[in-house]
Amino acid sequence: xxxxxxxxxxxxxxxxxxxxxxxxxxxxxxxxxxxxxxxxxxxxxxxxxxxxxxxxxxxxxxxxxxxxxxxxxxxxxxxxxxxxxxxxxxxxxxxxxxxxxxxxxxxxxxxxxxxxxxxxxxxxxxxxxxxxxxxxxxxxxxxxxxxxxxxxxxxxxxxxxxxxxxxxxxxxxxxxxxxxxxxxxxxxxxxxxxxxxxxxxxxxxxxxxxxxxxxxxxxxxxxxxxxxxxxxxxxxxxxxxxxxxxxxxxxxxxxxxxxxxxxxxxxxxxxxxxxxxxxxxxxxxxxxxxxxxxxxxxxxxxxxxxxxxxxxxxxxxxxxxxxxxxxxxxxxxxxxx
Amino acid sequence: xxxxxxxxxxxxxxxxxxxxxxxxxxxxxxxxxxxxxxxxxxxxxxxxxxxxxxxxxxxxxxxxxxxxxxxxxxxxxxxxxxxxxxxxxxxxxxxxxxxxxxxxxxxxxxxxxxxxxxxxxxxxxxxxxxxxxxxxxxxxxxxxxxxxxxxxxxxxxxxxxxxxxxxxxxxxxxxxxxxxxxxxxxxxxxxxxxxxxxxxxxxxxxxxxxxxxxxxxxxxxxxxxxxxxxxxxxxxxxxxxxxxxxxxxxxxxxxxxxxxxxxxxxxxxxxxxxxxxxxxxxxxxxxxxxxxxxxxxxxxxxx
Amino acid sequence: xxxxxxxxxxxxxxxxxxxxxxxxxxxxxxxxxxxxxxxxxxxxxxxxxxxxxxxxxxxxxxxxxxxxxxxxxxxxxxxxxxxxxxxxxxxxxxxxxxxxxxxxxxxxxxxxxxxxxxxxxxxxxxxxxxxxxxxxxxxxxxxxxxxxxxxxxxxxxxxxxxxxxxxxxxxxxxxxxxxxxxxxxxxxxxxxxxxxxxxxxxxxxxxxxxxxxxxxxxxxxxxxxxxxxxxxxxxxxxxxxxxxxxxxxxxxxxxxxxxxxxxxxxxxxxxxxxxxxxxxxxxxxxxxxxxxxxxxxxxxxxxxxxxxxxxxxxxxx
Numbered sequence: 034x035x036x037x038x039x040x041x042x043x044x045x046x047x048x049x050x051x052x053x054x055x056x057x058x059x060x061x062x063x064x065x066x067x068x069x070x071x072x073x074x075x076x077x078x079x080x081x082x083x084x085x086x087x088x089x090x091x092x093x094x095x096x097x098x099x100x101x102x103x104x105x106x107x108x109x110x111x112x113x114x115x116x117x118x119x120x121x122x123x124x125x126x127x128x129x130x131x132x133x134x135x136x137x138x139x140x141x142x143x144x145x146x147x148x149x150x151x152x153x154x155x156x157x158x159x160x161x162x163x164x165x166x167x168x169x170x171x172x173x174x175x176x177x178x179x180x181x182x183x184x185x186x187x188x189x190x191x192x193x194x195x196x197x198x199x200x201x202x203x204x205x206x207x208x209x210x211x212x213x214x215x216x217x218x219x220x221x222x223x224x225x226x227x228x229x230x231x232x233x234x235x236x237x238x239x240x241x242x243x244x245x246x247x248x249x250x251x252x253x254x255x256x257x258x259x260x261x262x263x264x265x266x267x268x269x270x271x272x273x274x275x276x277x278x279x280x281x282x283x284x285x286x287x288x289x290x291x292x293x294x295x296x297x298x299x300x301x302x303x304x305x306x307x308x309x310x311x312x313x314x315x316x317x318x319x320x321x322x323x324x325x326x327x328x329x330x331x332x333x334x335x336x337x338x339x340x341x342x343x344x345x346x347x348x349x350x351x352x353x354x355x356x357x358x359x360x361x362x363x364x365x366x367x368x369x370x
Numbered sequence: 371x372x373x374x375x376x377x378x379x380x381x382x383x384x385x386x387x388x389x390x391x392x393x394x395x396x397x398x399x400x401x402x403x404x405x406x407x408x409x410x411x412x413x414x415x416x417x418x419x420x421x422x423x424x425x426x427x428x429x430x431x432x433x434x435x436x437x438x439x440x441x442x443x444x445x446x447x448x449x450x451x452x453x454x455x456x457x458x459x460x461x462x463x464x465x466x467x468x469x470x471x472x473x474x475x476x477x478x479x480x481x482x483x484x485x486x487x488x489x490x491x492x493x494x495x496x497x498x499x500x501x502x503x504x505x506x507x508x509x510x511x512x513x514x515x516x517x518x519x520x521x522x523x524x525x526x527x528x529x530x531x532x533x534x535x536x537x538x539x540x541x542x543x544x545x546x547x548x549x550x551x552x553x554x555x556x557x558x559x560x561x562x563x564x565x566x567x568x569x570x571x572x573x574x575x576x577x578x579x580x581x582x583x584x585x586x587x588x589x590x591x592x593x594x595x596x597x598x599x600x601x602x603x604x605x606x607x608x609x610x611x612x613x614x615x616x617x618x619x620x621x622x623x624x625x626x627x628x629x630x631x632x633x634x635x636x637x638x639x640x641x642x643x644x645x646x647x648x649x650x651x652x653x654x655x656x657x658x659x660x661x662x663x664x665x666x667x668x669x670x671x672x673x
Numbered sequence: 674x675x676x677x678x679x680x681x682x683x684x685x686x687x688x689x690x691x692x693x694x695x696x697x698x699x700x701x702x703x704x705x706x707x708x709x710x711x712x713x714x715x716x717x718x719x720x721x722x723x724x725x726x727x728x729x730x731x732x733x734x735x736x737x738x739x740x741x742x743x744x745x746x747x748x749x750x751x752x753x754x755x756x757x758x759x760x761x762x763x764x765x766x767x768x769x770x771x772x773x774x775x776x777x778x779x780x781x782x783x784x785x786x787x788x789x790x791x792x793x794x795x796x797x798x799x800x801x802x803x804x805x806x807x808x809x810x811x812x813x814x815x816x817x818x819x820x821x822x823x824x825x826x827x828x829x830x831x832x833x834x835x836x837x838x839x840x841x842x843x844x845x846x847x848x849x850x851x852x853x854x855x856x857x858x859x860x861x862x863x864x865x866x867x868x869x870x871x872x873x874x875x876x877x878x879x880x881x882x883x884x885x886x887x888x889x890x891x892x893x894x895x896x897x898x899x900x901x902x903x904x905x906x907x908x909x910x911x912x913x914x915x916x917x918x919x920x921x922x923x924x925x926x927x928x929x930x931x932x933x934x935x936x937x938x939x940x941x942x943x944x945x946x947x948x949x950x951x952x953x954x955x956x957x958x959x960x961x962x963x964x965x966x967x968x969x970x971x972x973x974x975x976x977x978x979x980x981x982x983x984x985x986x987x988x989x990x
Contacts, residue, residue: 054891057894057895059891059894059895061886061891087897087898087899088897089897090894090895090896090897091895091896091897091898092897095895095896096895098888098891098892100888103887103888103889104888104889104891104892105889105892106889106892106893106907106910106911107889107911107985107986107987108910108911108914108984108985108986108987109906109907109910117893117896117898117902118896118897121896121897121898121899121902122897153986153987155986155987166892169892169896510687510691511691511694511695513921513925513970513974514688514691514692514695514967514970514971514974515695515963515966515967515970516925516928516929516932516966516970517925517929518929518932519929519932519947519963519966522947522948522951523699523702523703523951523959523963524702526706526951527702527705527706529707599816603818606818606820607818607820607929607932607933610818610820610933611932611933611936611948612948612952626820626821626824630824630937633824633827633828633832634827634831636831636832639828639832642824646818646820646821646824649817649818649821650813650816650817650818650821653816653817653818654812654813654816654817656816657812657815657816658812661812
């Protein structure tokens with residue numbers, strides 16, 4: 034939908050960045066897309082020839098990344114790197130492109146834009162670099178801007194500025210924004226719709242207010258409970274989710290969240306739940322859902338959030354009870370390329 | 371990686387922990403080396419080369435230095451599979467004897483460079499200060515002159531002879547080893563287990579040779595294997611220019627030099643061909659073997 | 674900019690210092706060599722003493738060095754030849770330098786062109802047959818001695834293809850004197866450049882493989898740039914930084930190699946002069962050639978440092 038703002042949320046290592054990279058076919062070897070469809074204006078990007086996909090990159094769908102320093106080429110001028118994005122798709126005279134490049138820098142509120150265009154990335158501050166990245170992303174007025182953790186590497190005050198900039202640009206230009214983050218606060222500030230991912234799959238999606246108000250997947254619920262709140266009772270402990278996301282190469286059978294879920298039932302270890310409507314325009318993939326957890330397992334007052342604590346269901350024999358092993362830590366901590 | 375010292379027991383055994391890592395490092399390295407077929411082939415060739423060199427000490431088909439063993443410029447065939455040179459000496463016999471010079475120069479230079487370079491590098495890297503400053507200046511000057519020309523000058527100064535060739539070449543190639551060792555020492559001396567050993571009262575000599583050296587040994591040994599082909603190549607250059615072992619003793623560079631006129635004259639390319647081939651294959655083998663060693667024992671260092 | 678000028682100044686001081694040390698060292702060594710330039714003239718006793726005195730060779734070495742040094746500083750003179758008695762050296766070695774520079778320059782272009790091209794191709798086609806072929810050529814490059822490549826060139830172009838090349842590439846013993854045509858330089862220059870190209874191929878390949886993993890390459894692809902632009906403009910520019918670091922050693926390798934190559938092809942350059950001067954005990958020429966090489970290497974290293982600042986804007990002195 035044009036002008037939409039969508040948040041893609043999940044812990045580190047649950048497949049958000051890979052999903053985003055897959056959209057533009059940028060997954061690094063040896064990674065590859067084994068199946069599924071990515072539809073853009075009715076065309077499947079996965080099966081699209083490389084040449085056509087290249088035309089879409091940067092023109093229809095643009096992307097900005099987590100670390101603006103390493104994402105900008107250190108040996109090329111910032112202005113040039115922005116101009117280049119336009120030249121790749123448009124045959125416009127050089128001076129005109131350069132003027133547009135400076136205008137873009139002004140648009141993302143880089144002060145003294147004409148002079149800064151001739152600077153190199155190392156002469157920019159972190160926030161300025163991300164602004165330059167955003168200018169580059171918006172240079173061809175794309176339909177969609179994918180922002181992969183755009184504020185994670187920045188100072189808190191700069192984070193707010195960048196988010197505000199993204200929101201203003203979304204309203205002013207009508208470019209849809211897909212925001213990938215592990216930070217629910219960021220989603221709340223910018224997005225209208227949210228998708229929650231776990232272990233490479235969508236577990237819940239819907240309007241932001243609705244999801245924040247009544248999350249139906251226990252994973253979403255756990256994520257929301259782990260946000261520090263200023264108005265919380267001081268004695269109430271901050272809840273973290275026990276364990277780590279599974280190794281995406283060795284996924285457990287059944288629901289992928291079952292090894293860590295406090296509300297799991299026997300079926301969760303057997304069958305993989307599919308997304309189904311749990312409320313108007315809200316979908317969740319869960320056999321239990323929080324409605325039942327509140328009604329039957331006392332989720333409103335629960336303090337023990339260890340796996341299976343609320344439902345009392347242990348994993349069946351043969352299913353590894355161990356959530357954390359060395360491999361999962363590697364997979365979770367390693368940078369997602 | 372030596373981990374941070376967290377309790378007194380580990381502190382006591384800091385040295386022991388390092389030693390055990392070395393053992394597994396060597397075992398892993400050997401396993402990796404065995405899987406590298408190119409390096410393995412090169413290694414087998416080099417062993418054969420050593421065998422040929424040893425055999426040539428006691429036996430060659432003909433006397434390699436006797437003039438008129440057969441017709442001059444005799445082409446390969448008959449009793450002389452590789453033919454004869456411009457003085458009617460048997461090329462195969464001379465090629466076999468030439469192995470000795472190349473191997474002797476290569477191995478001896480490598481050993482000398484290993485000893486000198488490692489000691490200088492360790493001292494400069496560990497003690498830093500004026501020692502290091504003087505070393506850096508010396509290195510700077512050495513890197514400012516073409517090494518082959520220095521070797522020529524030294525060779526002429528010292529006089530002809532195998533030992534002098536080795537000295538002259540060693541003097542021009544030791545710096546790389548010293549620089550490498552210095553770099554290793556500089557980084558290892560900052561690690562926790564060195565701190566622990568120093569706090570435990572170990573003397574400088576014990577720290578340098580007992581702790582730093584064993585941990586720097588991987589790259590050092592890899593570098594030492596690369597010194598061998600460099601030394602052989604330099605020796606070949608020297609004797610090709612006329613600064614080799616004194617005649618009539620055969621060495622590959624000198625043989626190539628003797629063969630050049632017959633090649634240019636267009637009547638017998640073989641005199642040059644054999645030593646050229648022997649040199650090229652031997653240098654290739656050393657480089658492939660060295661690459662294999664580096665991949666196996668020093669995986670961090672990528673080039 | 675000001676910092677760069679100061680840096681250049683410092684480096685020039687270091688070059689002067691190095692050249693002084695090197696020239697004195699070589700001066701010292703060559704004067705220790707047994708024999709002298711007049712042996713072949715069969716002069717002995719009184720006559721020899723007179724000759725030695727005439728050329729100042731009877732004075733202590735430091736005094737001789739001082740005289741030599743003041744000669745350079747005051748008159749730009751590297752002294753006179755002892756072998757061809759009284760011949761001023763400066764014009765001689767400058768002419769030879771121009772010959773060597775042409776050969777070495779051609780070799781440098783070949784070595785960088787070949788090395789970078791091969792390195793990029795090998796990295797882009799990593800683990801394919803192209804990669805294996807090019808990396809094997811690289812190892813052959815720095816394993817096979819340059820005189821072997823040179824001999825091969827003589828055999829192929831001078832002997833087998835003599836009718837085709839019309840003898841332009843084939844060098845009979847004495848140099849014909851018509852250096853300067855590309856055809857005549859091509860075989861010696863290739864033989865000279867092939868050795869160092871192997872090292873450059875390796876470094877370029879490794880650097881490219883490293884750079885291709887970087888985030889900014891992903892950004893470049895996300896912009897929709899074609900692969901050629903991504904590789905050449907974004908990856909190669911960055912990969913050239915480590916390649917630049919071995920340009921200094923490459924220049925030294927080419928100088929060393931030129932000594933051998935010039936002697937094979939009979940090219941009247943500095944390298945050939947150096948070997949002859951050693952055999953002829955022509956001290957002043959030996960020292961002169963050495964000094965020129967030291968200056969050359971110093972300037973080349975300074976040049977490399979300045980190239981860094983052009984390639985990588987983050988480097989400032």
